[in-house]
Amino acid sequence: MRLEGKVALITGAASGIGRESALLFAAEGARVVVADLLADRAEETTQQIVAAGGEASCVIADVSRGADCEGMVRHAEERFGRLDVLFNNAGIMDARDGDAQETEEATWDRTMAINLKGVFFGCKYGIPALRRAGGGSVINTASFVALLGAATPQLAYTASKGGVLAMTRELAVLHARENIRVNALCPGPLRTELLMNFLDSEEKRQRRLVHVPMGRFGEASEMARSALFLASDDSSYTTGATFSVDGGITAAYVTPE
Ligand code: NAD
Numbered sequence: 001m002r003l004e005g006k007v008a009l010i011t012g013a014a015s016g017i018g019r020e021s022a023l024l025f026a027a028e029g030a031r032v033v034v035a036d037l038l039a040d041r042a043e044e045t046t047q048q049i050v051a052a053g054g055e056a057s058c059v060i061a062d063v064s065r066g067a068d069c070e071g072m073v074r075h076a077e078e079r080f081g082r083l084d085v086l087f088n089n090a091g092i093m094d095a096r097d098g099d100a101q102e103t104e105e106a107t108w109d110r111t112m113a114i115n116l117k118g119v120f121f122g123c124k125y126g127i128p129a130l131r132r133a134g135g136g137s138v139i140n141t142a143s144f145v146a147l148l149g150a151a152t153p154q155l156a157y158t159a160s161k162g163g164v165l166a167m168t169r170e171l172a173v174l175h176a177r178e179n180i181r182v183n184a185l186c187p188g189p190l191r192t193e194l195l196m197n198f199l200d201s202e203e204k205r206q207r208r209l210v211h212v213p214m215g216r217f218g219e220a221s222e223m224a225r226s227a228l229f230l231a232s233d234d235s236s237y238t239t240g241a242t243f244s245v246d247g248g249i250t251a252a253y254v255t256p257e
Pocket of ligand 1: 190
């Protein structure tokens with residue numbers, strides 16, 4: 001088991017990448033703190049872990065609120081005694097996000113508050129806990145859009161993920177001598193609710209797939225397996241990395257027909 005004895009806190013663990021990671025981390029021996037805004041669905045993830053013989057605890061937290069992030073980290077330490085892995089994964093795509101002209105200030109602010117400030121708050125309160133445990137791993141979910149421009153605009157989202165990537169690199173450098181590794185997971189387009197709601201017609205989906213050399217959307221479970229590598233000691237010499245798991249989208253100039 002690759003996470004035996006470790007405690008992992010995962011935000012956005014009620015759905016998609018976060019839920020798949022929570023289930024996989026627990027199956028690999030971690031005690032998991034399932035953090036999300038959605039109480040019922042977070043509890044569902046927790047119950048799934050327990051039903052499979054794992055250990056998990058649920059905490060309701062809005063990552064855009066500092067007090068909630070402080071509380072979820074405290075919950076991990078009080079419940080399980082330590083924190084070894086912090087997976088800052090919660091994020092949103094606002095349907096009203098568009099180009100510079102049409103994106104409303106409220107959409108910009110909401111997106112930044114959750115996607116970027118949420119990661120900052122996770123690190124603000126989580127890194128001291130990792131230090132108390134003698135080191136650990138931080139994984140921040142960015143996106144391939146932090147690396148490539150898209151003609152389907154979502155300016156606030158893209159800018160927020162660029163910020164996550166830049167922040168990840170700096171934190172990695174700052175904490176490297178403390179045995180704290182900080183890496184960014186950059187998923188490609190996934191067949192999750194989040195993206196399927198945004199690409200809400202077959203035409204939009206096919207338009208996105210044209211750019212993916214593998215010719216398919218990724219699965220949340222494929223992100224979970226990559227996050228497991230970053231969470232575990234298998235990645236003991238990896239920090240500050242932009243870990244792209246994207247079906248080849250960031251490598252492509254022209255894709256096969
Ligand atoms: P999802 O919508 O299935 O899951 C996101 C979870 O975050 C939900 O459970 C939601 O309740 C939670 N959440 C939203 N706002 C929150 C808040 N303020 N506080 C706490 N929890 C909150 O989406 P997903 O596809 O699993 O996305 C997870 C991460 O992956 C996000 O950061 C997303 O931007 C990123 N990502 C997704 C894709 C994709 O194609 N789906 C691609 C690249 C990056």
